[in-house]
Amino acid sequence: MIRVVLPPHLRTLARVEREVTLEVEGPVTQRSVLDALEARYPMLRGTIRDHVTQRRRPFVRFFACEEDLSHESPDAPLPDAVATGAESF
């Protein structure tokens, strides 16, 4: 189970509380987490990453385990603590 904390505007848009939980099949990466997030909450498509290029919108940042992971490859494994649900993404 992956825990994702969304910024306030996206919580309002998706009509969720601060944190959502997702099941991710296979490797836990930025891409797989965002794929699962957008599948569950389709209204978030285009707000975090571009519809076509799938690149992170410039002002959006990805944090986990007190690290800024925004510039990591979208296919790089996220920290184990995120993959196990101990820490949120």
Next chain:
Amino acid sequence: MSRVRVLVGTRKGAFVLEADGKRDRWDVSGPHFGGWEMYHLKGSPADPSRLYASQATSWFGQLIQRSDDGGKTWEPVGNQFVYDGATGTHLWYDGTPHPWEFARVWHLEPSPTDPDTVYAGVEDAALFRSTDGGKTWRELPGLRTHESAPCWQPGAGGMCLHTILLDPSDPERIFIAISSAGTFRSDDAGTTWRPINRGLVSEQIPNPTAEVGHCVHRIAMHRSRPGVLFMQKHWDVMRSDDAGESWHEISGNLPSDFGFPIDVHAHEPETIYVVPIKSDSEHYPPEGKLRVYRSRTGGHEWEALTKGLPQRDCYVNVLRDAMAVDALDACGVYFGTTGGQVYASADAGDSWTPIVRDLPAVLSVEVQTLP
């Protein structure tokens, strides 16, 4: 008794203002989408409960919201605006080629006959259409791929397609305006386009009478006479009596012919309204006096409308999409300011009252007249 619903887009959310036909007591709801820039909201003429809204921030990009109950509840619909085919380049501010990049939706224009059909004017300038209530959007690429497009250049606010006029008498005819390319017309429902800027004179561009390159701020028509167009250009108020084939200046005795909005009285096609602004470098009213100017003669002769409007120390602006009229017997006129006021006149402009005074900067005002 008829009612009116005023849809207000601001820098930090949307507001819905409603009153009965007297228009003296208003219910205000909002902010809807608080914290987001709401460039434009507009209702479907075919189904007044159907509203469309353009919602954006530079953080999270573009969203389109749809309401099917007159603005009480909203649902996000499609927000994928992808240019059709190779995007090509236009000119950047420094004169170098710059690839077309989608930034935001400036204007939404619902079809007069089909609630599910709506047009979107976007930055960088292009026209999109949805025929499924906003779920999916397709570009009408004939405009962006016009032979003049590589020479289009942004105005100070970006290269935006900000005005869409659908000819009520001819479903094949569409007028649009782009800052700062000018005005274009399609006679085949948006497939092909041609510039209609003959008669415009813009001293700010290398060739003041060029076919394209004019910073048109707004065009307006009266639905009973779709061949007569009125224009507020960067400088100059203009008129065309031949569907844009040629334009002539009607600025007359205005204290300044710079401004942004222009609109037409609901029942008097020769009565038009503008809000003079001091200059292109000083975006506030001349002499600190907020005055709407009305011409009852289709231009040239203008009268200042001041009753109820601040006549000293007023330095707000009125943006291009921030004026509208209702269709009640005594035509109501409405406009919003960058200072957050929305003013209403229930007597065609003779007197004004603020409906609200302290909203975020107003980007757009539209009015629905409801049974």
